[in-house]
Amino acid sequence: xTPPRWAEWILEVSLPRGLTRDSILGDLEEDFxxxxxxxxxxxxxxxxGSQAIGIALRAGLPARIRQIVPSFGQxxxxxxxxRSALKSVRRAPGFAVLTTTILALGIGATTTVxxxxxxxxxxxxxxxxxxxxxxxxxxxxxxxxARVSEPEFADLARDLPAYxxxxxxxxxxxxxxxxxxxxxxxxxxxxxxxxxVLGISPEHGRWFAPDEDxxxxxxxxxxxxxxxxxxxxxAADAVTREVSLEEESYxxxxxxxxxxxxxSPDIQAWIPLALDPVTPFGRNNQYLEAIARVGTGSSIDxxxxxxxxxxxxxxxxxxxxxxxxxxxxxxxxxxxxVGDARAALLMLLGAVGGLLLVSGxxxxxxxxxxxxHRKADLAVRSALGASRRRILGQLWLESVxxxxxAGTIGLGIAQAVVTWIVRVGAVxxxxxxxxxxxxxVALFGLLLAIVTGAVxxxxxxxxxxxxxxxxxxxxGGRGGVGSRRANRxxxxxxxxxxxxxxxxMLGASLMLRSFESLRSTDLGFDPSxxxxxxxxxxxxxxxxNAPAVAFYQRLEARLADHPAVASVGAARRVPLRDGHDxxxxxxxxxxxxxxxEAPAAGIQWATPGYFEAARxxxxxxxxxxxxxxxxxxxVAVVSQGLADELWPGADALGQxxxxxxxxxxxxxxVGVVENVRRNGPQSDAPTMLYIxxxxxxxxxxxxxxxxxxxxxxxxxxxxxADELRxxxxxxxxxxPMGTVVTGGDLVGGVLDRDRFxxxxxxxxxxxxxLLGAVGxxxxxxxxxxxxxxxxGLRVAMGASxxxxxxxxxxxGLRVGIIGASGGLVAGLLLALQLERAxxxxxxLDPISIGVVVxxxxxxxAAATGLPALRAARLDPTxxxxxxx
Amino acid sequence: xxxxxxxxxxxxxVLLAALQLEGDAYGASILRVLDQHTGRxxxxxSVYAAIDxxxxxxxxxxxxxxxxxxxxxxxxxxxxVTQQGLDAIRLTHHVRDQLRAGLEARLQS
Numbered sequence: 001x002t003p004p005r006w007a008e009w010i011l012e013v014s015l016p017r018g019l020t021r022d023s024i025l026g027d028l029e030e031d032f033x034x035x036x037x038x039x040x041x042x043x044x045x046x047x048x049g050s051q052a053i054g055i056a057l058r059a060g061l062p063a064r065i066r067q068i069v070p071s072f073g074q075x076x077x078x079x080x081x082x083r084s085a086l087k088s089v090r091r092a093p094g095f096a097v098l099t100t101t102i103l104a105l106g107i108g109a110t111t112t113v114x115x116x117x118x119x120x121x122x123x124x125x126x127x128x129x130x131x132x133x134x135x136x137x138x139x140x141x142x143x144x145x146a147r148v149s150e151p152e153f154a155d156l157a158r159d160l161p162a163y164x165x166x167x168x169x170x171x172x173x174x175x176x177x178x179x180x181x182x183x184x185x186x187x188x189x190x191x192x193x194x195x196x197v198l199g200i201s202p203e204h205g206r207w208f209a210p211d212e213d214x215x216x217x218x219x220x221x222x223x224x225x226x227x228x229x230x231x232x233x234x235a236a237d238a239v240t241r242e243v244s245l246e247e248e249s250y251x252x253x254x255x256x257x258x259x260x261x262x263x264s265p266d267i268q269a270w271i272p273l274a275l276d277p278v279t280p281f282g283r284n285n286q287y288l289e290a291i292a293r294v295g296t297g298s299s300i301d302x303x304x305x306x307x308x309x310x311x312x313x314x315x316x317x318x319x320x321x322x323x324x325x326x327x328x329x330x331x332x333x334x335x336x337x338v339g340d341a342r343a344a345l346l347m348l349l350g351a352v353g354g355l356l357l358v359s360g361x362x363x364x365x366x367x368x369x370x371x372x373h374r375k376a377d378l379a380v381r382s383a384l385g386a387s388r389r390r391i392l393g394q395l396w397l398e399s400v401x402x403x404x405x406a407g408t409i410g411l412g413i414a415q416a417v418v419t420w421i422v423r424v425g426a427v428x429x430x431x432x433x434x435x436x437x438x439x440x441v442a443l444f445g446l447l448l449a450i451v452t453g454a455v456x457x458x459x460x461x462x463x464x465x466x467x468x469x470x471x472x473x474x475x476g477g478r479g480g481v482g483s484r485r486a487n488r489x490x491x492x493x494x495x496x497x498x499x500x501x502x503x504x505m506l507g508a509s510l511m512l513r514s515f516e517s518l519r520s521t522d523l524g525f526d527p528s529x530x531x532x533x534x535x536x537x538x539x540x541x542x543x544x545n546a547p548a549v550a551f552y553q554r555l556e557a558r559l560a561d562h563p564a565v566a567s568v569g570a571a572r573r574v575p576l577r578d579g580h581d582x583x584x585x586x587x588x589x590x591x592x593x594x595x596x597e598a599p600a601a602g603i604q605w606a607t608p609g610y611f612e613a614a615r616x617x618x619x620x621x622x623x624x625x626x627x628x629x630x631x632x633x634x635v636a637v638v639s640q641g642l643a644d645e646l647w648p649g650a651d652a653l654g655q656x657x658x659x660x661x662x663x664x665x666x667x668x669x670v671g672v673v674e675n676v677r678r679n680g681p682q683s684d685a686p687t688m689l690y691i692x693x694x695x696x697x698x699x700x701x702x703x704x705x706x707x708x709x710x711x712x713x714x715x716x717x718x719x720x721a722d723e724l725r726x727x728x729x730x731x732x733x734x735x736p737m738g739t740v741v742t743g744g745d746l747v748g749g750v751l752d753r754d755r756f757x758x759x760x761x762x763x764x765x766x767x768x769x770l771l772g773a774v775g776x777x778x779x780x781x782x783x784x785x786x787x788x789x790x791x792g793l794r795v796a797m798g799a800s801x802x803x804x805x806x807x808x809x810x811x812g813l814r815v816g817i818i819g820a821s822g823g824l825v826a827g828l829l830l831a832l833q834l835e836r837a838x839x840x841x842x843x844l845d846p847i848s849i850g851v852v853v854x855x856x857x858x859x860x861a862a863a864t865g866l867p868a869l870r871a872a873r874l875d876p877t878x879x880x881x882x883x884x
Numbered sequence: 885x886x887x888x889x890x891x892x893x894x895x896x897x898v899l900l901a902a903l904q905l906e907g908d909a910y911g912a913s914i915l916r917v918l919d920q921h922t923g924r925x926x927x928x929x930s931v932y933a934a935i936d937x938x939x940x941x942x943x944x945x946x947x948x949x950x951x952x953x954x955x956x957x958x959x960x961x962x963x964x965v966t967q968q969g970l971d972a973i974r975l976t977h978h979v980r981d982q983l984r985a986g987l988e989a990r991l992q993s
Contacts, residue, residue, distance in 0.1 A: 019946070019948050019959065020932075020936070020961065022958045022961075023910065023911060023948075023958065023959055023960055023961030024911060024961075025955075025958050026912075026951065026956070026958030026959060026960060027910070027911040027912035027915070027955075027960070028912075028928075029956055029958065030912050030952075030954050031912055033954055051928050054927055054928055054929040055928055055929035055932055057929060058927065058929025058930050058932070058933045059929045059930075059932035059933040059936060060929075
């Protein structure tokens, strides 16, 4: 019979040590014993908890504040101080607005980036014990592939006791719907073990049993909540109903909970993968994603050890498939999902931290200036008996009040920006759907604001209250006369801001240059100016091979009739959007007997028009023509990379290649085309073998029935996109189509994240530059004001206004140059660190340095210009005769 | 504390409860008396805050009392109403009486 530990802890933390705390704990203990006897222990514990929270808020908090700031003798006094802080903020609205704006910018930006980092990197995945879920990869010859083959999956599922469950996943786009209305829905074909790995279960109905996950079993499907509601009105109603997938009838046996996602929120259904254990696909055909859950009695390390053991065993057992050792590896699912977004997000976090420092120290400069302005007033209060502590407390509280206000505004900014980012998907980061400004992020933002206000408000408060009353009184009680120490402090603050701004600008300009270099990278093809229409018929509607060939010839001819169409072609996989099939091939000039030793290439089935429509230029020989029909001699086109790999130093034209197995017919290479960076400018171009779609049924296993049409138009492709789509729809009724995009969208989409990072960094660095300039302006104009008499004297003694202005200008530039040099050194050191991870240009990029340094100095000069001008126009009679 | 301030409602009640309890006034006993007379659960935190406030105004003095076994060795914080505290109650009641003058008939329940 003891009170809840957490509640006691709350009291221990919130109440000041000593009699107060002990006696309150004792009182509670007394009543707790009594209540336990009356109402039972559970109720008494709940009572205790609620009492503890109430006491912490009502008595603990005020007592704590009194303890931290002992001169605040009474609660009323705190309120009074708070009120007078508010009043003095209201009395100087310009100062308050400026400081609040500056802090709100820093806090808003930081909170925005934090919410991204929190949602993507920090939050656990939405599965129970998600830190036990791993994804599997294979590694061979230093190359890692996040896929396994069917026999490898069977080995992993059987021989790894450390895993509680192993599941395989394959992405499919299935045609859903009736004969008249078909649509392609993203689907996962998974093993029956899938929910055990993720630790989830359907909301309604059930998941499929192992015997349903087998070839020939009755067809069953589990729907996503959204899809079930869309099709049947209510999720619960979907169970036991029938849906048509690929024009076959599936029974709905379950519906997943709303909000459940794995890998992509777009997945609408899960069907059994139904692997064939008797005659699996080849061991070298690695196409399955594999995930596993490490058992509670085991550990990731133990699983790693077992994986290494299995790798060695399999390498020994299958020398035909693994002539070089294979290695199975695993990593946390979250790490894999987050992928390379991590580096980008952490860089943004670093940058925004810099911005926060700039805005905080800028505000500190303003607090200091305001403090000096009020020195006379403060001295009077001090003479009337207010202790230094009391005054310091008030100044400090003022900065916290302003920071709190700024935090609230900053949160509003963050909320707006984050909502926008998520809604328009401004950045392609994984898990974007989990990003948002929630209570956790809001708490972070407010705490950040208060800490910022406390940290950057304390030094100015100390500095302001340091000067003795006498010095203020003897100086004639004028406001605005800074002590030397205060001036030094302000200069250091501004120098620091300039240094940070330099670092941020340097980073932003390096990223911008890096981005430009990526953007101008030749992809090997140019889809901009083309419309891409994915056509995905079912096998029933348009069978593969001859019917598919005729189907696409007809579609291409119809599209070519449109006046806006310049050229039209079709291919199996669209670069930048689709992955590609990498298959083993044989070459006549260098035959091998083992499949594992055979070269492999990406296979692309393409119609003759594809090369022209995708602007994929031929470097040797020719592209396909309409002559290369189904019954014509079999031909192929290779990428430059494949030609160099297979026939180094020899001419690729006239060479012969074929697919496995050995009875496949030979194809003659008739052309060589540019390498295509299929996965974007950051990645290398895979080697490719192009097969005419019309000949695929003879030489390339099949002529696929799902191709993407690439239609190059004479004008803006987005204008005619809808029109072209309806031509296809009219020509092929009931045939589902994927999302129609323009080539420009594809190219833009690949660099989406880099663009986002660059834009954000640029915005941050511009704000930092602006704040730095404002800081310089503040310091210099303050110095000019403080030296009005001295400057006036110099003018009276015959100094020209040029000399005066030059003097002031050089003072500002000195601060600027010192700050900028420091920032430049630090920035370049940082850039050298980042060079390999994120930059695609030299860290010591002369153009970046050449732009950043002059821009900064120009900004500093401009910020100094105004006070310099004011100093130059000084009227000596006024300056000497009056107190400013 | 030269400034004379009026008592808040809860402050007044706490002072009166402490007087009722004579030598046995401490947090828990004051709470019990208040609960009994008001017929509701007075928020504990507010009572402790009021005790702190009254002490800093000089209306109460606090000292450590005995630590009974039911309190796991934690001492009571005994409360004694000071002369200023008594004055404050009197002032509050005086003001109240003046304000009530002539309203007896209407305030009679």
